[in-house]
Amino acid sequence: MPVVTSPAAIAALFTAIVGPDHALSGDAIAEDYGHDEALTARMVRPAAVVRPASTDEVAAILRAADQHRIPVTARGAGTGLSGACIPRADGIVVSFERMNRVLEIDEANCVAVVEPGVRLDQLDGELGTRGLVYPVYPGEYSASLGGNVSTNAGGMRAVKYGVTRHNVLGVEAVLASGAVIRCGGKLIKTSSGYDLTQLVIGSEGTLALVTQAILRLHPRPAHGATVLAPFATLDEVTRAVPRIVASGLAPLMLEYIDILTMTAMINQLGLKLGVPDEIRAKAMAYLVVALENAHAERLEEDVQAVGELLAELGALDIYVLSPSAGGELIAAREKAFWVSKAAGADDVIDVVVPRAAIHAFVQRVGAIAREHETWIAGCGHAGDGNVHMAIFQKDSERRSRILRQLFEAGIALGGAISGEHGVGKEKKKHFLALEDPTKVELMRRIKAAFDPHGILNPGTIFD
Numbered sequence: 001m002p003v004v005t006s007p008a009a010i011a012a013l014f015t016a017i018v019g020p021d022h023a024l025s026g027d028a029i030a031e032d033y034g035h036d037e038a039l040t041a042r043m044v045r046p047a048a049v050v051r052p053a054s055t056d057e058v059a060a061i062l063r064a065a066d067q068h069r070i071p072v073t074a075r076g077a078g079t080g081l082s083g084a085c086i087p088r089a090d091g092i093v094v095s096f097e098r099m100n101r102v103l104e105i106d107e108a109n110c111v112a113v114v115e116p117g118v119r120l121d122q123l124d125g126e127l128g129t130r131g132l133v134y135p136v137y138p139g140e141y142s143a144s145l146g147g148n149v150s151t152n153a154g155g156m157r158a159v160k161y162g163v164t165r166h167n168v169l170g171v172e173a174v175l176a177s178g179a180v181i182r183c184g185g186k187l188i189k190t191s192s193g194y195d196l197t198q199l200v201i202g203s204e205g206t207l208a209l210v211t212q213a214i215l216r217l218h219p220r221p222a223h224g225a226t227v228l229a230p231f232a233t234l235d236e237v238t239r240a241v242p243r244i245v246a247s248g249l250a251p252l253m254l255e256y257i258d259i260l261t262m263t264a265m266i267n268q269l270g271l272k273l274g275v276p277d278e279i280r281a282k283a284m285a286y287l288v289v290a291l292e293n294a295h296a297e298r299l300e301e302d303v304q305a306v307g308e309l310l311a312e313l314g315a316l317d318i319y320v321l322s323p324s325a326g327g328e329l330i331a332a333r334e335k336a337f338w339v340s341k342a343a344g345a346d347d348v349i350d351v352v353v354p355r356a357a358i359h360a361f362v363q364r365v366g367a368i369a370r371e372h373e374t375w376i377a378g379c380g381h382a383g384d385g386n387v388h389m390a391i392f393q394k395d396s397e398r399r400s401r402i403l404r405q406l407f408e409a410g411i412a413l414g415g416a417i418s419g420e421h422g423v424g425k426e427k428k429k430h431f432l433a434l435e436d437p438t439k440v441e442l443m444r445r446i447k448a449a450f451d452p453h454g455i456l457n458p459g460t461i462f463d
């Protein structure tokens with residue numbers, strides 16, 4: 001088996017497939033290709049960056065990489081938060097930026113067929129004019145659909161519409177050998193053998209490279225409203241969440257923001273909540289409830305009902321925000337990661353627990369923070385039980401112990417270490433230590449069946 005190791009030889013191998021302009025090496029590789037947005041991630045320069053334009057080119061790239069045992073890391077927009085698209089120095093990045101076409105919007109079947117490099121904002125622009133929406137809404141709208149599929153992205157609207165895996169009906173994917181598979185389709189159900197679409201979703205580029213995704217679309221409701229409710233304690237907020245979900249009011253978003261995060265958002269982003277000072281002084285946490293409806297009068301009824309429920313659940317006051325103020329609040333919530341980063345956070349994690357256990361989990365987080373004299377600020381997709389925590393602890397060993405305790409606390413409550421960001425490279429050691437070894441072994445065998453030589457994103461999820 002021929003093994004190519006020098007960066008120049010590796011680049012030359014792929015130049016033959018994509019042409020000299022799209023097989024980059026040396027200084028032509030921009031720093032961005034070597035990292036994602038994980039706060040703990042360190043940049044690694046790959047031997048080459050290869051930018052295919054078609055499924056055939058992806059297949060040829062993987063055939064060559066497999067033959068020469070060259071590690072391959074797929075890259076969408078690089079907005080991931082778990083270090084999953086950090087390449088190996090002896091490997092290549094396959095960047096999907098040129099495969100960025102919305103291939104079809106099939107209104108009769110309510111599906112879109114997209115290439116992996118399509119960005120969420122691009123797709124939303126094309127769907128908006130047709131009264132349709134692809135509802136998965138991770139906070140970073142520059143993310144690619146390929147990245148979303150591979151991380152099983154979630155975001156603020158999951159409480160109503162589910163996450164990526166509930167909205168992807170099929171994929172075209174290239175195996176490590178270069179073979180192309182098509183799974184699922186424009187159909188909303190199949191019961192025909194193992195569901196390979198679902199196996200590929202969330203596999204963080206370790207099983208196959210996604211070259212097309214078939215997305216489920218929904219009608220875009222014309223009317224929306226945002227309700228903000230400050231509470232005197234975080235305790236009351238977390239207890240309120242399951243009640244709101246069970247109310248049948250089907251919130252589009254149900255987010256919580258603790259006082260540390262809200263204060264940072266107000267200070268850094270100049271966010272104006274319109275909440276009087278005397279209420280702000282008492283508020284220790286906030287709930288944001290977004291609602292939508294095709295009919296304005298039904299939306300008004302729902303807003304009224306949510307307001308009454310929030311009052312019953314102990315809100316200090318209830319604010320129905322104007323469309324512009326609501327938009328600003330949601331935009332600020334989307335920026336919570338950047339706000340935490342600017343405030344000096346050392347890591348951001350996203351433990352998920354059953355939503356009725358958020359209350360117990362958040363109490364445990366408080367105890368862990370006190371034990372380690374560490375600030376842990378939180379906000380998150382409360383409706384999904386997904387708690388995002390910014391950890392302010394410079395000492396990396398101590399931080400690692402804190403993370404381990406937080407992950408253990410989530411798992412003990414029936415949760416998982418990540419609700420949507422993925423395991424990547426940054427959480428791998430905790431994942432491998434805490435996950436059931438029988439399941440990890442089974443995952444390794446699945447990985448070997450897809451990728452016998454282990455070329456796809458080595459170091460992500462597994463060692």
Ligand SMILES: Cc1cc2nc3c(=O)[nH]c(=O)nc-3n(C[C@H](O)[C@H](O)[C@H](O)COP(=O)(O)OP(=O)(O)OC[C@H]3O[C@@H](n4cnc5c(N)ncnc54)[C@H](O)[C@@H]3O)c2cc1C
Pocket residue numbers: 036037073074075076077078079080081084085096116137138139140142143144145146147148149150151152153154155156203204205206208209210211334335337338420421457460
């Ligand atoms: C400010 C901010 C807010 C965020 N908020 C959320 C949020 O609310 N919810 C959420 O879920 N995420 C959130 N994220 C994380 C991030 O946006 C998502 O993980 C997103 O899905 C990553 O997409 P990407 O295109 O940037 O993927 P990348 O970071 O480029 O890659 C992510 C993973 O997908 C793999 N991959 C990429 N393309 C392919 C492909 N075609 N085939 C196979 N594997 C591929 C990569 O190898 C890597 O393993 C946020 C990030 C930021 C910066």
